[in-house]
Amino acid sequence: MQTFRTLVGARLWAAVVAAGAAREYARGEVLLRQGDPGGYALALVRGRVRVVLADGLLVSLRGAGDLVGELATAGVGRTASVVALDRCTACCLSARALESVAGAALGEYLRLKLVEAVEQMSLTRLGSLARLARLLLAVIDLAEPDDRRVPLSQEALAQSLGLARSTVAEHISQLRRFGALRGGPRLVVADRDLLASHAGQR
Incomplete structure (x- = not known):
């Protein structure tokens, strides 16, 4: 996934950040809420966020170097909510x-x-295990190097994919048995290549 920073280069990205006012957000905090007025966007300097609809269905994931809320800069209402996966720093810019x-x-x-977004929608044709594996990969690929934690509950993963929680729990158990995920109470990717193979990407 290409970020805005990689698209425009370091110099223009720095200018975008300098034009905004920095804000800090705790893990789980809502940065932007669906239905609220627009008129401004956020430039993510640190951390990961998920963009979700009211029912929890995932629209996209964004990380450091990305913009969020850019669709509502013209003053229309927010079409989705943005929720912090980590502690985040973002700069608020007017339209x-x-x-x-x-x-x-x-x-x-x-x-x-x-x-x-269109590619994300097309993933519904995949099996539920492959869809879950792709989501887990997308989350860790936006993290800092060597950070393989997935800061999402099984319930949040289920809502993101439109699956039953029991289905997600079963697939997580499978991926742990296969060695793609570590055991224990937290979701941590143990073998990225193995997880990618279950995602149909290898």
Whole structure:
């Protein structure tokens, strides 16, 4: 997944961050809430977030270097909620400031994120185990290097994928038996390559 920072380069990303006001968010805190007024976006400097609908269904995952809330910068209401997976730092920019600094790059970023959203929707044709494995991979791939923790409950994973919690619990047990996940109360990826094979990516 390409971030806004990789799209525009370090210099323009730094200008975007400098144009905003930094805010801190705790793990589990809602950064943006579905239905609230728009008019501004957030530039993620640190941490991971999930973009979800009211029923918990996952729209996308974003990490450091990404924008969130960019669809509602024109003043329309928020189409989804953004929830922190980690402790996050984000810079708040008005629609005018973001447009002034980012310019044409913002349109290209929106196009790329639309493509990602369509790809996310197409994953429903996969089996539930593969879908879960792909979600776990996406979460750790947005983390800091060597951080293989998945800070989501089984209930949140089930809601994200539109699956029954019992199905997710069964698949997690399978992935632990296979050696892709570690044992214990927390979700930690033990073997990324093995998890990728269950996701159908190898």
